[in-house]
Amino acid sequence: MNLTLKVWRQNGPQDKGRMVTYRVEDVSPDMSFLEMLDVLNERLILEGDDPIAFDHDCREGICGMCGMVINGVAHGEQVATTTCQLHMRHFEDNAVITIEPWRAAPFPVVKDLVVDRSAFDRIIQAGGFISVPAGSAPDAHSVPVKKVDADAAFDAATCIGCGACVAACPNGSASLFTAAKITHLSLLPQGQPERDSRAKAMVEQMDAEGFGGCTNTGECTAVCPKGIPLDTIAQMNRDYLRSSK
Amino acid sequence: MIERGTSTAPVDPPAGTPAKPVTTGTTRRKSVGFLGSSNGRKAVMAVTGAVLVLFLVGHMTGNLKAFFGAASFNEYANFLRTMGEPLLPYRVALTLVEVVLGACIVLHMWSAVSLARRAGKARPVKYAAKRKSQAGGYAVHTMRYGGVVILLFVIYHLLDLTFGTVNPAGWDGTPYERLVAGFAPERWWVTLFYAVAVVMVGLHLRHGLWSAFQTLGLASGRSYRPLKGAAAAISAVLVLGFLVVPVAVMSGVIK
Numbered sequence: 351m352n353l354t355l356k357v358w359r360q361n362g363p364q365d366k367g368r369m370v371t372y373r374v375e376d377v378s379p380d381m382s383f384l385e386m387l388d389v390l391n392e393r394l395i396l397e398g399d400d401p402i403a404f405d406h407d408c409r410e411g412i413c414g415m416c417g418m419v420i421n422g423v424a425h426g427e428q429v430a431t432t433t434c435q436l437h438m439r440h441f442e443d444n445a446v447i448t449i450e451p452w453r454a455a456p457f458p459v460v461k462d463l464v465v466d467r468s469a470f471d472r473i474i475q476a477g478g479f480i481s482v483p484a485g486s487a488p489d490a491h492s493v494p495v496k497k498v499d500a501d502a503a504f505d506a507a508t509c510i511g512c513g514a515c516v517a518a519c520p521n522g523s524a525s526l527f528t529a530a531k532i533t534h535l536s537l538l539p540q541g542q543p544e545r546d547s548r549a550k551a552m553v554e555q556m557d558a559e560g561f562g563g564c565t566n567t568g569e570c571t572a573v574c575p576k577g578i579p580l581d582t583i584a585q586m587n588r589d590y591l592r593s594s595k
Numbered sequence: 596m597i598e599r600g601t602s603t604a605p606v607d608p609p610a611g612t613p614a615k616p617v618t619t620g621t622t623r624r625k626s627v628g629f630l631g632s633s634n635g636r637k638a639v640m641a642v643t644g645a646v647l648v649l650f651l652v653g654h655m656t657g658n659l660k661a662f663f664g665a666a667s668f669n670e671y672a673n674f675l676r677t678m679g680e681p682l683l684p685y686r687v688a689l690t691l692v693e694v695v696l697g698a699c700i701v702l703h704m705w706s707a708v709s710l711a712r713r714a715g716k717a718r719p720v721k722y723a724a725k726r727k728s729q730a731g732g733y734a735v736h737t738m739r740y741g742g743v744v745i746l747l748f749v750i751y752h753l754l755d756l757t758f759g760t761v762n763p764a765g766w767d768g769t770p771y772e773r774l775v776a777g778f779a780p781e782r783w784w785v786t787l788f789y790a791v792a793v794v795m796v797g798l799h800l801r802h803g804l805w806s807a808f809q810t811l812g813l814a815s816g817r818s819y820r821p822l823k824g825a826a827a828a829i830s831a832v833l834v835l836g837f838l839v840v841p842v843a844v845m846s847g848v849i850k
């Protein structure tokens with residue numbers, strides 16, 4: 351298949367940036383979206399051009415590095431799929447595809463499609479941890495956890511920190527990410543000692559980074575490759591209000 | 596602050612990037628406090644919104660008195676002013692209610708406007724491709740401009756039926772006379788404005804009612820369906836209940 355790509359090119363954080371159009375030919379429908387970009391980049395390199403910079407690592411949907419807004423939708427329109435797991439068979443021959451980086455003030459563009467997501471790291475640092483006695487591993491099942499809680503905590507813990515929720519949110523809010531991290535810990539007994547201080551610190555850090563507030567649009571859950579549910583945000587709100595009493 | 600190994604990439608932003616974190620390295624976090632945080636402001640929005648919803652339910656029910664004739668409607672209007680007597684002097688209870696409602700509107704708007712500004716700042720560069728809504732909400736995207744329409748309407752509405760400033764029956768008329776004169780057929784544009792505003796309130800609450808539960812942490816996985824259902828039902832009842840009176844005046848059922 352042949353494609354026309356409109357890609358955001360930006361030399362560095364200070365560059366203004368612009369959309370540049372490329373033609374990519376002989377793309378196999380079995381290629382992943384990133385492999386298609388690899389093909390284009392190889393050609394750009396051979397032609398002496400600067401290849402398009404994009405983040406990626408595992409290419410199997412588990413690391414959260416990849417991510418771009420494809421035709422206006424974070425990770426593309428395929429539901430519950432990271433960009434690296436998106437395949438070209440979902441596009442039509444001769445399609446025009448717009449590719450942009452995550453757009454949010456706390457995610458400054460480093461180059462082209464690469465954004466700096468370390469704001470997420472600082473949110474985690476603010477409270478996304480538990481205190482455990484160091485030493486030998488504890489006995490299994492010494493702390494009982496209800497099955498429903500274990501399942502819900504695990505679901506929340508599957509967040510890979512990709513940032514698609516921020517990219518999709520009309521308010522540029524990081525609520526789904528932060529809520530996933532808070533919920534993951536606050537449903538488990540190990541997370542109880544710091545439960546209140548965690549919610550407070552992480553919500554405050556989220557604000558301090560410059561993310562917007564949540565208006566419950568649900569756009570985040572809809573694009574989240576891990577399907578993190580909206581009720582994690584209710585859990586975050588509950589914990590935050592509890593901590594402010 | 597967590598100790599990081601040397602193999603971990605630095606999490607400080609690269610030099611020259613615009614991100615301005617409060618916590619980097621060893622700087623202390625500046626506490627923004629409950630009302631400074633977006634969650635706190637959103638909670639203010641939810642609580643004040645809930646008070647306003649209770650008011651709307653009462654207001655709508657009272658309006659329906661118009662169907663029982665002028666005497667019944669005026670008697671109800673008079674009751675509002677004499678509420679609390681003889682314990683409280685004339686109009687004191689009503690004034691208290693008005694002050695609370697006014698404060699709620701101001702706080703609700705403060706929260707809405709300040710959060711909208713934060714949201715604007717969080718996305719300085721817009722997407723080139725038109726962002727497609729993946730969640731398929733409609734009402735949620737009317738909240739901000741709908742709120743402005745509601746505010747403009749409330750101002751007109753008070754001048755029309757409360758103060759009588761822009762009402763043909765004026766301040767000297769009875770409440771019932773102001774109602775009939777205000778929505779008279781030749782003043783069809785008043786009813787039109789009223790209808791648009793009421794529909795906006797309906798959309799506002801279609802999203803706002805369940806959103807308030809979510810904001811206050813009272814929603815959970817299983818409660819979304821009933822909450823959204825109830826939000827739709829209550830919004831529909833309010834819209835119909837508010838529309839039926841002016842439509843009845845327009846069509847001569849109430850005269």
Ligand code: HEM
Nearest residue numbers: 565640641644645647648707738742743746803806807810
């Ligand atoms: C004066 C003009 C008004 C403005 C500018 C305004 C604006 C807003 C905005 C921007 C939101 C947040 C939307 C979201 O969560 O997605 C909101 C929520 C809400 N509004 Fe209003 N509004 C106004 C009047 C009203 C009135 C008159 C009522 C009551 C009948 C009301 C009830 C609510 C409720 C219950 C919420 C939900 C709170 C939440 O999401 O936690 N609003 N409003």
Ligand code: SF4
Nearest residue numbers: 509510512513515574
């Ligand atoms: S919540 Fe979903 S979209 Fe947001 S960072 Fe985590 S995995 Fe990505």
Ligand code: FES
Nearest residue numbers: 409413414416434
């Ligand atoms: S590259 Fe790891 S999730 Fe896509």
